[in-house]
Amino acid sequence: MVGNKNKVLKLSTAGSVDDGKSTLIGRILYDTHSLTDDKLEAIERSSKQKGYDYLDFSLATDGLVAEREQGITIDVAHIYFSTKNRSYIIADTPGHVEYTRNMVTGTSTSQVSIILIDARKGVIEQTKRHFFINNLLRTKEIVVAVNKMDLIDFSQEKYEAIVEDFKLLISDSEYKEQNITFIPVSALHGDNVVDKSENLSWFKGETMMEHLENIRLEDIQEEAKARFQVQTVIRPKTDEFHDFRGYAGKLKGGELKVGDDVTVLPSGRKSQIKSISFFDQQYLAASKGSSITITLMDDVNVSRGDLIVKSEELPQESKTISAKICWMDNQPLLASSTYFLQHGVKLVKSKIKTIEHKISTDNTGEIEKVSQLNMNDLGLVEIQLAQVLNFDSYNENKGNGAFILIDAKSNTTAGVGFWEVEVAFDK
Amino acid sequence: MNENMNDKVVNNPLEDEAIYIFREVAGQFEKPVILFSGGKDSITLVRLAQKAFYPAKIPFPLLHIDTGHNFPETIEFRDQLVEELGLELHVHYVQDNIDAGNVQEESGKYASRNGLQTDSLLQAIEKHGFDACIGGARRDEEKARAKERVFSVRDDFGQWDEKNQRPEVFDMLNGRIDFGQNVRVFPISNWTELDVWSYIQQEKMEIPSIYFAHKRKVFERDGMIWSAHDEYVFREDNELVMEKIVRFRTVGDMSCTAAVESLAFDIDKVVEEIAASTISERGARIDDKRSEAAMEKRKQQGYF
Structure with missing residues (x-):
């Protein structure tokens, strides 16, 4: 036991x-x-x-x-x-x-x-x-x-x-x-x-x-590419760790190794992984699910919400997204309304551009034109973001392909979204 | 930092999740605090917070709501830990509230100060402006807690609206609140009692001595063993004091925490005992036996 x-x-x-x-x-x-x-x-x-x-x-x-x-x-x-x-x-x-x-x-x-x-x-x-x-x-x-x-x-x-x-x-x-x-x-x-x-x-x-x-x-286990979203930047400011600047987060998918060529998004700055640590121990590698702290070779600007990925495995990047939304709030989702979109730990403002259609959840896949999504409805929605997000389709990486919508007035979690694979994005 | 290079980080999903939650608190809130009772769950919280932010110090102070009926061993332990880690500790005393006439002390055979902690907690939150209170509650403890969120929003009155909780999808935590509200955060929601004990064993953590078997003056009531500490715990004249070898599974207020007979003198034996136990840890908490919905009612009013 x-x-x-x-x-x-x-x-x-x-x-x-x-x-x-x-x-x-x-x-x-x-x-x-x-x-x-x-x-x-x-x-x-x-x-x-x-x-x-x-x-x-x-x-x-x-x-x-x-x-x-x-x-x-x-x-x-x-x-x-x-x-x-x-x-x-x-x-x-x-x-x-x-x-x-x-x-x-x-x-x-x-x-x-x-x-x-x-x-x-x-x-x-x-x-x-x-x-x-x-x-x-x-x-x-x-x-x-x-x-x-x-x-x-x-x-x-x-x-x-x-x-x-x-x-x-x-x-x-x-x-x-x-x-x-x-x-x-x-x-x-x-x-x-x-x-x-x-x-x-x-x-x-x-x-x-x-x-x-x-x-x-x-x-x-899901087979997915390594996605490391920074939750907090660790700067001890003590004599012993004077110049330490660590990026703390939970690795979603894949594996990261010391020496990997990485890109910080959305800035696009490139560097290499200098160290991977868990508490007071250093490691050569970490895999999916580990809550680790990494340092980079170069002094690049990294802040909370930034995504660190392997340079040869870049995710999608866009300011307009198409996603399936499951609505969870009493207040319906309306076209042209604004919400906070939380992608992992990153929060951006967003606006519903169009509600393409509602999808029947009874496994028939039938679609229907609607002007709003009510609680428990599922729909395909196009969303405008206030800044670019770096994401994968939900089917390729659950952790980096899902988000929630937060009602700016009530602060409640009003819906959950799944990025669509089929849709082409303008880069 | 340790210079020995290890191969690959070994996953412990519960630990990874708790660390992730701590880091979200640091990322989303202005003034978080760790609710610290000196019990095994809050000691575990401190350990996890240490891991989450190493090599930096834990970026939150601790808050202890002191009923005044504590086991002295716990307080001693608390002060030592705070000093070791260089943390800030706030203590709010239930006694102050009783003296000021804000709350009424319970009387009678089952009198306990446990419920009175709520008012002191809410006052501390207001005084310091804490927006996130990190607690060691676990869902396996009690059935109302089984419905609790990781980020649990409380209104200006500290109330829990159990029927209107935010859905928590995947691992995304929504800590957005209005001014005056606060969030209760439970990083070890998904741990069981055995998980906590195994972790204490694995990490070789120090814990207060009352968790291990020791000789104590006690008396029996309703089939349970109570500390014979007449100053805090009401005892009828016919409830005779005897000496037994006991340990405690939880360390709450002395007046509502029963002991169990045990020969578990060290952590290995404690883990063995918990693994084989046929009584849940809350089975020794008289505050939950008051009614089927005792915990739910306390939580609605702002209890931990």
Whole structure:
């Protein structure tokens, strides 16, 4: 258990109301012995109080008063457990139509997505939306859990019909590189969640937990070019480190090595990496995800928000961008309105030039001319920037290809954007 | 700087994430402060902040909201750490607020000053104009905290609007606020109790001695073990004082923090014990047992 903290797998769960998402998570916690006695007691107490015949595991995850009152999940909750193999973080996202924004939020930080289907209902509109959002966000690993198998008498025939229905969605989808695994389960009774089920003896695949344990991190890692955005400039101004000028940031994609020829953007100034350090240790190289501090050979001007890249791997550069936007605010997105655009850690003013169209999120890909985007809408939008940004298409580098739009009046995060690959940019 | 050249930085995703968050605080705010209780989570925060800005000093002061009911070992430790790292420490005393009649001390068997910290915290924020308060809260601690953001906006009254939180997409943190508002920042949101302990072990960090097994005068109530410190902790006459070998899993206000019997005299044993534990750490915090929504209610009012 100890010593595996360098291995973390981030999951997110998606399903409709009453598909049993929270129950599934509760079941995983219970069967992996991750629920402590006091938490289990609390669940037993609440279940009894509500007059249930069984333990209501959703009580382990529904944290807010309003959620427990209504028996629904409103906000993304984070749940933690670990096995001998590694640590897991689950983002439990609500399934209501109106909470699509939470699904995008939960999915954006996860490596594996679990889509729940109620075996009695099969593939429904919500399933299509969940799959669509996973494609939009380029989730590489998807587990489709056909839940409540107990309520359809563990029927293999019905299960296979659902799998066939889902495969039709896959054939309609534009993103083909994901691995999709189907597993029949009963979260309430624990069939095929952690332990193999006799009721489902016809199913020869792994249980859900077996499958998750066998996912190899190197298989689902994004292959992307090195992008190093400077968060803060470190200048100690002490006798020992008098001339030290380090650029601190978290490396997104790829690898950087001492001696690499690099370009600082947007200035375009060229230099070489002189040192890479993490705390008080120096290293020859760093790879994706490391929060490092680097120094350059030359005294070039670098400030917060600047992007340091390898000189032979330059990203796009433009003042006009085209992007898919998922809108998350009550106030609709309107053409000609202005927002702060935050690209990683860099903030620039931006103005919506045109809303090209709204894209249906039900996996049909249908488009519609609209004058505004409402909460939970997805649309293709053209944006004018107050200064150039250096970015990649989202499909090539998630970290450098996504941004958020911030409402200048309320300061809230109003939408999330994904840079488009197909669009040609004027340099 | 160490002259030995290592091959490649070894990733620890939780540590990298926390450092990233600290650097965002430095980049986005004018007057941040680290909320420091002397407990293991805030000690971990200080360690991560050190790593985030090395070789520069931590660019934030520390703020301790002192209930006056602390374990003396914690205060001693706090002062030592502050001196070692050359940091600035602000202390605000709950006692001052009680004396001024701003808050009412609880009475009775379960009296605790834990909830009273909120007012002192809000006063400190206003007095110093802190715009970001960095805290060691973790999502795995408690179910209302499981819904907390990394950057969590509080209004002028320090209130948490749990149903209207900003979405946090990818790793982008939006710290834009209006004057008078502040942001609570939680760099170790995604750490579990075991992660913290393993980190303390790995980094060979110093922590207050009360986290390790020691002999203590205690009494039992409701199946829990309390420090027999009559000045701070109410004790009925029939609640007999005895000596046990105990340690603490959290160090809050003495009046709401129970001990556990333990023979974990060093960090390796503590990590082993936590890994095998069947009780959550908040299981020993009486303040959370008051009701199912105890933490959510405190948070809405501006608690950490």
